[in-house]
Amino acid sequence: MAHNDGFRPIDRQECLRLLAGVPVGRIVYTRQALPAVLPVNFALDTDTSILLRTATGSDLARAVGGVVVAFEADAFDAANRSGWSVVVTGPATLVTDPAEHERLLRTGPRSWIPVQPDSSVQFVRIEPAMVTGRKLAAS
């Protein structure tokens, strides 16, 4: 891969469609003044914001509330040298409304960790202020 050529930009609608098809993305933020990145399960909410599920009081929850973050998902096929990546950039907020929290426990992103008490779950919402994507077609 190079970075100034060879990739086709993807429009916002296709970006969201691709995001909806993968279970894991990566949140990018700043932790103790250093760049940080963490893979997370996610889901798209009905308004196309990104929803992450983390633990109450986690490093992630403490670091991203109220700040602008990036969120990336991708899929690449090394054999075909093809793939796509999508980056969503926007403010992250912790979900604090109890009704909203209840709704997301039912409909929001699932965890891959078995059995967590509902009370220890913290949802994070990323507003999709900027959505960019690019696709590398098989040559």
Next chain:
Amino acid sequence: MAHNDGFRPIDRQECLRLLAGVPVGRIVYTRQALPAVLPVNFALDTDTSILLRTATGSDLARAVGGVVVAFEADAFDAANRSGWSVVVTGPATLVTDPAEHERLLRTGPRSWIPVQPDSSVQFVRIEPAMVTGRKLAAS
């Protein structure tokens, strides 16, 4: 996935072994004061630093020379809810030494983009000052 539990830390040696097995990772940096993330082909150099191949004058090359970045690679299996991720954090430098550039053209990371003139290739080295990893075993 959660973030404070369920994951087993991976030691540096296993992190490097896992990194050596995947062709694509994601560099995390700051661009115009916003968090940025970009998938890139990479290779481990003989000293275990991370080598990226980009284009001379690319946004990436301009943004990361001399600054601390994070680099992430991972592999997840949704069916088994298992996987790993590794994050390398350290200073990035542009490779400017001609002999080193020549060596990396021969032995360094390949691009997925067909045919680029050697003169337009810029290698970036990330010093692995901090290497952390975690593994989620199938439950």
